[in-house]
Amino acid sequence: MPTVEVMDLKDGDFLLDVREDDEWQAGHADGALHIPMSEFVARYGELTEAAPQDGRVHVICRSGGRSAQVTMYLVQQGIDAVNIDGGMQVWAAAGRSVVTDEGRPGHVV
Known part of the structure; x- marks a missing residue:
């Protein structure tokens, strides 16, 4: 499984958030693309x-x-994809910005 640590990410790296809508609305990484896992194949x-x-x-x-x-699905499709180890929990714990769609501070649920 190709994996990367949160601390290894740079500003401008392309992020794909696959959490569900309620999780996204509570808070997400600014600039991430949101496609919930439950809708991923249809919205590929x-x-x-x-x-x-x-x-x-x-x-x-x-x-x-x-x-x-x-x-794993993306890698099978030939896309250069990596999993962010620990997800949004580690993202927030590392002090990375978590925002709402309105740009206000958000939180991870």
């Missing part, structure tokens, strides 16, 4: 349109389980 085209052609897709969820599954 949104990812291929938004992801950088020559870049890596960093997949995140709450703790790393769902994002690991989506990462």
